[in-house]
Structure formats: structure tokens, C-alpha cells
Amino acid sequence: MTDTAVLEVRDVHVTVNGVRALGGVTFDVPEGSLFGLIGPNGAGKTTIMNVISAVITPQRGSVRFRGEDLTGAGTVARVRAGILRSFQQVRLLEDLTVLDNLLLGRERFRTVGLLRQICGSRTGRRQARRDLAMAREVAAVLGLSDVLGRDVRDLPFGVRRLVDVGRAFVAEPDLLLLDEPAAGLDVTSRRLLLDAIKQAQRTTGATVMLVEHDVDLVRRACGDAVVLSNGEVLARGAPAEVLADPAVLRAYFGHNDA
Amino acid sequence: MPERRSLAHRLRPVLPLALLVVLPLLLDSFSLYQATMILIYVTAIIGLDIVFGRAGVLSVAQAVFIGIGAYAAAWMSRTTAVSIGVELVVAAAIAGVAAIVVGLPALRVSGLRLAILTFAFVELFQWVLTTFASVTGGTQGLRVNPGGFGAITTADPMVGYWLAAAIAVLATWLVIRLRRNPIGRAMAAVKSSNLLAESVGVSTVRTKLTAFMLSGMLGGLAGVVLAHVAGSVTPAGFTVFSSLDLLVALILGGTGRVHGAWLGAAYVVLVPEVFARLGIPNAYPVVSGAVLMLLLVALPGGIASVLDRVRDRFRPRGGHTLTPATERSSS
Numbered sequence: 212m213t214d215t216a217v218l219e220v221r222d223v224h225v226t227v228n229g230v231r232a233l234g235g236v237t238f239d240v241p242e243g244s245l246f247g248l249i250g251p252n253g254a255g256k257t258t259i260m261n262v263i264s265a266v267i268t269p270q271r272g273s274v275r276f277r278g279e280d281l282t283g284a285g286t287v288a289r290v291r292a293g294i295l296r297s298f299q300q301v302r303l304l305e306d307l308t309v310l311d312n313l314l315l316g317r318e319r320f321r322t323v324g325l326l327r328q329i330c331g332s333r334t335g336r337r338q339a340r341r342d343l344a345m346a347r348e349v350a351a352v353l354g355l356s357d358v359l360g361r362d363v364r365d366l367p368f369g370v371r372r373l374v375d376v377g378r379a380f381v382a383e384p385d386l387l388l389l390d391e392p393a394a395g396l397d398v399t400s401r402r403l404l405l406d407a408i409k410q411a412q413r414t415t416g417a418t419v420m421l422v423e424h425d426v427d428l429v430r431r432a433c434g435d436a437v438v439l440s441n442g443e444v445l446a447r448g449a450p451a452e453v454l455a456d457p458a459v460l461r462a463y464f465g466h467n468d469a
Numbered sequence: 470m471p472e473r474r475s476l477a478h479r480l481r482p483v484l485p486l487a488l489l490v491v492l493p494l495l496l497d498s499f500s501l502y503q504a505t506m507i508l509i510y511v512t513a514i515i516g517l518d519i520v521f522g523r524a525g526v527l528s529v530a531q532a533v534f535i536g537i538g539a540y541a542a543a544w545m546s547r548t549t550a551v552s553i554g555v556e557l558v559v560a561a562a563i564a565g566v567a568a569i570v571v572g573l574p575a576l577r578v579s580g581l582r583l584a585i586l587t588f589a590f591v592e593l594f595q596w597v598l599t600t601f602a603s604v605t606g607g608t609q610g611l612r613v614n615p616g617g618f619g620a621i622t623t624a625d626p627m628v629g630y631w632l633a634a635a636i637a638v639l640a641t642w643l644v645i646r647l648r649r650n651p652i653g654r655a656m657a658a659v660k661s662s663n664l665l666a667e668s669v670g671v672s673t674v675r676t677k678l679t680a681f682m683l684s685g686m687l688g689g690l691a692g693v694v695l696a697h698v699a700g701s702v703t704p705a706g707f708t709v710f711s712s713l714d715l716l717v718a719l720i721l722g723g724t725g726r727v728h729g730a731w732l733g734a735a736y737v738v739l740v741p742e743v744f745a746r747l748g749i750p751n752a753y754p755v756v757s758g759a760v761l762m763l764l765l766v767a768l769p770g771g772i773a774s775v776l777d778r779v780r781d782r783f784r785p786r787g788g789h790t791l792t793p794a795t796e797r798s799s800s
Contacts, residue, residue: 290670
């Protein structure tokens with residue numbers, strides 16, 4: 212445990228349709244880190260993401276963000292507090308441009324009312340300029356500057372994945388949860404995506420929790436990691452250490468009942 | 470900073486606006502009436518497009534909001550001496566509030582179940598109109614006294630046309646503004662999925678209710694003009710079939726596209742007239758149904774999508790606009 216934890220997950224229990232998905236998960240995410248959450252399929256990685264982002268409510272346990280208990284706060288409230296997430300499947304507004312998709316990430320800063328949005332107030336214009344500047348900055352970091360005006364439906368999968376990740380960074384998150392961002396990409400694209408994520412993280416200063424089952428990716432990217440198996444924390448520490456843990460190897464290679 | 474728009478882009482609204490100005494000077498009285506009806510439909514369909522085409526919420530209650538506007542105008546024209554401007558504001562406010570109430574179930578249910586719930590509101594509205602006859606005139610409805618601004622009244626069909634045109638232009642401007650606005654993106658996110666919307670901080674509750682409110686307000690405005698142009702209001706004009714007619718017009722024209730509402734409005738006003746002139750008015754519903762099915766299969770983007778494809782074919786490729794435009798193919 213660390214004093215500078217941005218996120219504290221404590222004793223989280225989730226049961227779905229009578230099946231235990233998480234059984235007392237506890238871990239901390241250090242501020243400013245690129246943190247890995249790994250585990251084999253069905254370990255509960257996405258479930259814990261869903262708990263942190265309030266997509267599902269745990270039966271027991273708590274999530275604290277910057278020392279504040281988030282119990283009772285819905286997804287939108289958590290986003291406004293600075294917790295953003297991406298999904299395993301790319302979720303984009305298909306009929307809109309890359310720029311529009313990136314700008315959607317700025318929704319958490321929206322303060323201008325409907326009438327002033329429609330009629331165009333000075334505050335609204337100032338906010339729009341800030342939003343556009345941030346979208347362009349992230350686009351430049353992720354190499355999306357040349358496709359800002361393109362409809363996302365016309366783009367290849369790898370670029371769409373970048374847009375998905377970019378939208379989350381445009382939101383200037385304090386904590387960004389990336390759910391298997393490299394899923395469906397080839398080895399080269401994975402490496403490029405990882406580099407882009409690291410650079411975007413440095414630019415925005417966000418804490419990133421990377422949920423992956425690709426252990427190599429986590430080994431290369433993350434300073435700290437937690438391994439989940441069967442809804443429980445199996446190991447935590449530096450990726451190289453936890454991935455050498457016999458219990459982790461058993462969970463991954465199936466030599467026990469995991 | 471967004472790129473400065475080209476002169477050609479800025480002048481784009483000039484031609485359609487000029488057409489709107491010149492058109493009434495060229496039309497006989499019946500054609501002027503039809504043109505006015507098209508403009509009223511445009512406003513109502515844009516309202517429906519905001520809630521269905523933009524926010525993805527299927528509602529068949531649009532006729533209720535038009536009806537509220539129409540009855541509010543009829544009642545005010547008979548019992549007060551307020552100008553039509555006041556009627557428009559009051560009707561839009563009442564219809565907007567009613568739309569928020571109708572939209573409340575959308576926070577819990579969606580799709581066909583929501584459509585059925587909004588259908589219940591249409592039936593409730595019909596019940597109110599026929600039950601409280603002392604206020605609504607019952608099944609006979611109400612006659613509407615001409616309204617206007619001082620000496621300029623809707624007794625002159627040209628005034629009705631200008632009023633309908635001004636409101637249709639206002640509705641078009643509103644929907645164009647929405648498209649380039651955060652609220653438009655929020656609606657697109659809600660249409661895509663609640664999970665996506667909430668994951669970026671969009672309040673699905675506020676966005677859906679906003680869509681309903683705008684939809685209702687535009688319906689109410691259309692209703693006021695309709696009441697004054699028609700000269701009377703009856704419950705028969707605001708049934709679920711009226712709503713379905715608007716929905717068909719929107720789907721035929723093209724959802725989520727500004728010109729889709731205009732094309733759809735022209736279709737539902739002019740095509741029945743064509744069949745009537747051919748002496749086979751009863752063929753219209755059959756042919757219209759067949760056209761709708763054909764379009765849904767072959768052209769889900771409606772007639773507007775055909776025009777978009779033609780335009781895209783002649784548009785130079787490669788240059789990317791950096792101005793946020795939620796929908797490259799519209800307007």
C-alpha cells in the first residue's frame with residue numbers, strides 16, 4: 212500500500228447470478244503510475260473495472276478515489292470527478308468525425324446551459340476553443356492529426372482503437388481505466404499503441420490502469436501490477452516479479468483449478 | 470481554432486432562403502396552402518428528428534405536442550386578445566413541459582416498449598380532448614379566430630405562409646446548431662449507447678429529456694401555425710396515425726439529416742395530392758407503405774442519403790475540415 216494512492220479498492224465482493232465474480236479484492240493504484248491489472252480470462256478484470264466506474268455495484272467493499280469514498284456515486288459523477296474508462300470493444304460515434312469523437316471526451320467539463328450552447332455565448336466559445344486545443348494536442352500525440360476530419364466508420368480498426376483511447380485522454384482524466392486496449396491488434400500495432408498510451412500519459416499526467424491478459428505488454432509498460440485469478444488478488448508488485456510468481460504461472464498455464 | 474469557413478459555405482443558405490421568399494409569389498392559393506403545410510410539417514418533423522433521429526428515442530407522441538400547440542392557440546384566439554407571438558411562446562412552453570412528462574418513461578425503457586408507452590400518451594390526449602368538451606369542443610373541435618400582429622392576421626394565407634416559413638427556418642437553424650454543438654454530440658452518444666454516453670460524462674437523463682423538450686416545443690410551434698392556417702382544430706388531426714405519418718415522413722426523408730425533414734415533409738404533403746389528381750387517392754397509403762418498406766431495405770438513410778451520395782461523388786477528396794461537424798453529410 213502507498214500513501215500516494217489515487218485509487219483504493221477495498222474488499223470488493225461481486226456475485227452475478229449466484230456466481231462469485233470478485234471475492235474480496237483489495238489493491239491500491241499509485242498516483243501518476245501506469246498500473247497493470249492482469250489475469251487470465253474470467254479472472255474478474257473487467258468486473259473490477261465496472262465496479263470502479265460504477266457500471267455495477269458491489270455487494271460489499273468500497274472504492275476510494277483521492278481519499279473520498281465513491282459509494283453511491285454513479286458513472287457520470289465518477290467521470291466528472293476524473294475517472295474515465297475505455298471498453299474492450301471499441302465504442303465510437305460511427306457517423307461522426309474523429310475530431311467530434313475526441314471532443315465528446317470533453318463532456319465532463321460542460322458547464323454551459325442549453326440555450327447558451329445553441330445561441331453561442333462567450334463562455335461557450337471560450338470552452339469550445341479549449342476543447343479543440345486539447346483534442347488537437349492529444350491527436351498530435353497519438354498520430355491522429357491527419358484524420359481529424361474523417362468519419363470514424365471509414366477508418367481501419369487500429370486507428371479506431373486510437374480514437375477510442377484518445378477520447379479518454381482528451382477528457383484529461385485523473386485516472387484512466389483502459390480495458391484491453393490492444394485487443395484485436397497485431398504485434399506491431401500493439402507496440403505502437405502502447406508507446407502512444409505512454410506518451411499521452413506523460414503529456415496529460417494521468418494515472419493509467421491498464422487491464423490486460425497480455426502479460427508481455429504489461430511487463431513492458433507498467434511499473435506496478437496486480438494479478439487477479441478467480442476473482443481474487445493472486446499477487447502484486449513489479450510486473451517482472453509477479454509474473455515469476457509460481458501461483459501466477461499456475462493460474463496462467465492451468466496447472467491448478469483456475 | 471476552427472478553420473474559417475469558405476465563402477461558398479457561408480452562402481449555402483442563401484439559395485434556399487431566396488426560394489422561400491420567391492415561392493409564394495409564384496403560387497396559386499391552393500399551392501400556397503400546400504407550401505404552408507409543407508413548412509408546418511418541416512417544423513414538426515425536425516422536432517421528431519431531434520428525439521428519434523438524433524437522440525435515438527422512438528416516440529409516437531409528436532402529434533400530441535402539435536395538438537397541444539394547436540388547441541392552446543385555438544383557446545387563446547377565442548378567449549384572449551394576445552398576439553400570435555404570445556400564443557407561440559405559451560404553446561411552445563406548454564408543449565415543452567408536456568414533452569418532458571412524456572419523455573420520463575424513456576429514462577427506464579427504450580425501443581418498442583417506449584413507443585407503446587408514448588402511444589398511451591396519444592390515447593390519453595384523445596381522451597382529454599373528447600371528455601372535456603366544454604373547453605376543447607369535444608369531437609367537433611374548436612374554430613380558431615385569425616391571429617397575428619395588429620392588422621396583419623392569419624386570415625391572409627400569405628401571413629400563414631410567412632409564419633410557417635419563419636418557424637421552419639428557425640427549426641432548421643436550431644437543428645444545424647445542435648449538430649455542431651456539445652449537446653448534439655451528447656445526443657449522438659445517447660443514441661449510440663447509454664453505456665458509452667455515461668462513460669464520457671453525458672447525463673442520459675438530461676440529454677433525453679432535453680431532446681423531448683425541444684421536440685415538444687417545435688411540435689407546439691407547428692401546432693399554433695397549423696391551427697391558424699386550418700382555421701379549426703379537431704381531435705381527429707392529432708391521433709396516433711398523425712404521429713405515424715410524421716415518422717414515415719422522417720424515415721422516408723432521412724433521419725438525422727436536416728434536408729431529410731424537408732424532403733419528408735414535401736413527400737407527405739405532395740404525394741397524396743398526386744394520387745388524388747390521378748383519381749386514385751386510396752392508392753396512396755398502399756404505395757406509400759410499399760415505398761417505405763423498399764426504402765428501409767434499400768436506403769435506410771432515406772431520400773436524403775441518395776442526395777448525399779451524389780454530392781459526395783462530386784466532392785473533392787483528401788481535404789479534411791477541422792471544424793467539428795457531427796455529420797459531414799448534412800445541410
